[in-house]
Amino acid sequence: MRKKPYSSVPTSAERVALARSIGKRLKESRENAGFTQVDAAKMLGYSNSSKLAKIEGATDTNSVPLVLILRAARLYEVSIDFIFGETEDWELGAQSMIERDVSKWVFDATETMYSQQMNVLKSLMDRTNIIHMSVLDMHDAATELEAAVRRFAELNPSFEDDMRGGSRLVSAVRRVLHSSQEGKVRVNRFNGECKRRFESIPQLQLIMETE
Known part of the structure; x- marks a missing residue:
C-alpha cells in the first residue's frame, strides 16, 4: 500500500x-x-x-x-x-541492533554537525558580548569626558570664548557623547535580539550548561 x-x-x-x-x-x-x-x-x-x-x-x-x-x-x-x-x-533484537547501529551513525553525524554549529554560535555570542561591553565602556568614558569638560567650563566661564579651539572642543565632546548614546541604544537592542535567538536554541543551551 x-x-x-x-x-x-x-x-x-x-x-x-x-x-x-x-x-x-x-x-x-x-x-x-x-x-x-x-x-x-x-x-x-x-x-x-x-x-x-x-x-x-x-x-x-x-x-x-x-x-x-x-x-x-x-x-x-x-x-x-x-x-x-x-x-x-x-x-534490542538482531534487526533492532542493525537499525540501532544505523541510527547511531546518523545521530553521531548529526551530533557532530550540531556541535560544530553550536560552537560557532557560542563563539559568535561571546564576541557579541565583548562588543556590547566595549560599547558600554566607550559610552561611560564619553559621559565622563563630557562631565569633565562641562565642569571645566563652569570653573572657567570664558573658556569657550577666550581659549582658541575651546568652542570646537566642546562641540566635539558633545558629538562624541551623542554618538556613544546612540551606539549604546543600538547595541543594547542588538544584544537583546541575539540573546532571544540564542535562548531559543536548545542545543546551545545544553552546551552552555555543561561548561
Missing part, C-alpha cells in the same frame, strides 16, 4: 504529543536503568536536574535536543525507537 505524504510541517499539537511521548519514555527508561533524575542529569551533561525534569514532564515541549535523545539511549541502554515511541520493546 502506497503511503501518503505528509501534507504540511508538524503542527503544534503534534509537537506537543511527541514531546510528551518522549518525556514519558525517557522517564521510564531512566527508572528501569536505576538512575535518579539528579544522577541522570549529570551523566547527560546538565548542571542540574531542572532541564531534564521539564523534558520528562513535558512542561517544555519545544526543547528536546536530538543530542539528549542519543545520550539517553546510550546511558539507559534502550533503542532510540523506544524513546520516540515507535516500539514497545526496549530490548
